[in-house]
Amino acid sequence: MKLKLATLALGAVMAAAPALADLVIPSLSYRTGPYAPNGIPVADGFADYLTLLNERDGGIGGVPIRMIECETGYNTEKGVECYESTKGEGSLVYSPLSTGITYQLIPKASADGIPVHSMGYGRTSAANGKVFEWVFNHPATYWDGASIAIKHIMEQEGGDISGKKIALVYHNSAYGKEPIRTLEELAKKHGYELTLLPVDHPGQEQKSQWLQIRRERPDYVLMWGWGVMNQVAIQEAANIRFPMDHFIGVWWSGSENDTLPAGAGADGYKALALANPGTNYPLFDELKTYVYDKGLSAGAGDQHGYVLYNRGVYQAMLTTEAVRKAQEIHGVADITPAMMRDGLEALEITEERMAELGLPEFGPAFSLSCENHGGSGLAKIQQWDAGSKTWSVVTDWIASDRSIIDPLIAEDSQAYAAENGIEERCN
Amino acid sequence: MPDQLLYAIEVTLNGLMAGVLYSLVALGFVLIFKASGIFNYAQGVMALFSAMTLVGIMDGQVPFSHLINAIFGTDIHHFGWHVPAIVAILLTAVVMTAFAWAVNQVIFKHLVNQEPIILFMATIGLAYFLEGFGDLMWGSDIKSLDVGLPQGGSFWIEENTAWLGGEGFYGFFIDQLDMVATVVAVILVAVLVAFSQYTKQGRALRAVADDHQAALSVGISLSYIWVLVWSIAGFVALVAGIMWGTKSGVQFSLSLIALKALPVLMLGGFTSIPGAIVGGLIVGVGEKLFEFLVGPMIGGATENWFAYVLALIFLVFRPQGLFGERIIERV
Structure with missing residues (x-):
């Protein structure tokens, strides 16, 4: 016992x-x-x-x-x-x-x-x-991401984006709203016009946002999305025939999950990358x-x-x-x-x-x-190739604008x- | 015509077609509620499950492969064949019929004459079970669904309407998938109406909907009718799953489209098929026009809540919905 x-x-x-x-x-x-x-x-x-x-x-x-x-x-x-x-x-x-x-x-x-x-x-x-x-x-950080995306756009546009129109399609949550302040400050510095397009959770229906993009014809669209919002946004962008290489997502909007459902329509879509694929x-x-x-x-x-x-x-x-x-x-x-x-x-x-x-x-x-x-x-830009169904890194590391971020x-x-x-x- | 007016027309047209997609989801709710008085919380998950099953069959995916591999140490995922879309749709309809039979045998057969709230609770349980079962059966990754439906704006409509406005108007944008969905919804409703009006089973279904005890007394099998109506709702869920799954890929979020159907039901009534259609159209147009006209002034993202506000306004004045049956209880 x-x-x-x-x-x-x-x-x-x-x-x-x-x-x-x-x-x-x-x-x-x-x-x-x-x-x-x-x-x-x-x-x-x-x-x-x-x-x-x-x-x-x-x-x-x-x-x-x-x-x-x-x-x-x-x-x-x-x-x-x-x-x-x-x-x-x-x-x-x-x-x-x-x-x-x-x-x-x-x-x-x-x-x-x-x-x-x-x-x-x-x-x-x-x-x-x-x-x-x-x-x-x-x-x-997200603010780095916003700045890096703008820097990449400037590089594409020969260094001057004054007068350009840039839209942000974002998840209407604390996450999605993070880059807004930075983008507004950068708009003051570089002279671009910023349009904000919130998408409510989960983001299954985005027709209104993309009809507005089609009407207003922004030069670039940035995206802070997550989950189904990303897939629908990429599909809607393809539907209105928005140039996909002018559509850039944050690193949470740039995985195979986001691009594969849109098939060939997603070809050329870009996203920020924290690390290589x-x-x-x-x-x-x-x-x-x-x-x-x-x-x-x-x-x-x-x-x-x-x-x-x-x-x-x-x-x-x-x-x-x-x-x-x-x-x-x-x-x-x-x-x-x-x-x-x-x-x-x-x-x-x-x-x-x-x-x-x-x-x-x-x-x-x-x-x-x-x-x-x-x-x-620092972050890189990666681009989706719908043919090979792979992401390829298309830039070197890009630094954010510390004069704005800090x-x-x-x-x-x-x-x-x-x-x-x-x-x-x-x- | 001023460009702004043309764009308002474009938004209205797109709202109508978005409304058709909402109606497709709402239809499944109406069918089951009408025949059995059950508010089927699992309707959205049924759309997800049917779409997952369709993709799984089309791609030759081995069901429960992760489970099989984990238990037996195998590495099987695919049968190695691809099934044509139409055959896969028919096979999925068979699966949804089997599902309807199982739901009736395992759950609702034992809950006849129970309070509506008990039946509603049972469908909540069913929804969560089906979510997990679907994940286990087909995996939770995002699946591309391509049954050959066209997608993207129609070039023809764009080119032939661009002349209506000035330089700032680019022609009407109409998504080809939305057009297909509209045609499919019209056919579906016509078939459902013809079925309920002109077939023996349809008449039996209406009899059960009117008074199930009277229907029982004339020899109509309640069990059979419930299996039938759940099968039809399963097929409607499949159609909704195909349309929404083609847009966004087949993934868990598909089950959340049920949220889009609720204001439609509140507005159109829980017992009317035409109500589901008209309700969907009103919600679709209402939310899109509100977002277009008022959204930019108040920060946007108005669609989700405005649909419910619209439904609540209707509910205050007509609690049974636009086409719902008036509830009259006599002492």
């Missing part, structure tokens, strides 16, 4: 005790709901990269990674529930994969002392590390050996190399490099969220490091600091600091 009780007690203790010595990285994903076709490849890429590190290297610095996947359905409330239910596991960093969820997590995670990394989404002014101690949005990198050979061929692929294993899958891989690479940096700074392998924040602030992604990781020239080289949580603000970031972040009684740091 005593032996039985002792065994039961031991079992209970073992079950109750947190798993020791592992690096907990939550994955707030959405594999269900209207945005699942986009959520799945990102989640798969993220998971596969972490699996590779566990299988090949035994984790990072000898400590295995424990990924906790939590389904948000791209729903803000569920995303917050995911955060609350996983933070006690020792989560090192959250990537909410939704601007709405990010906005909700910023005050919570800041109070809990857990970093949030919203890669290319979320609150743009969080790039100011002086105010947002726990929030990161490298390698580029395709599988032509040594890392994918490693993934094949250690993950795919061993049957360890996340999900159905049918997303490899797609734009959003690569974004998930890129997100995981940036996360794990920050873990590595944190281990290096603090001299311990089993790091805490606070150490992770230090690792993020000291993150340095160089060409050499990307080549070592098997991803040469995959993303931009950049470094973060106490002040800079937004990275380099004052906007300072203004917005200082307003946030004043509202929340935050004292600036990094002084």
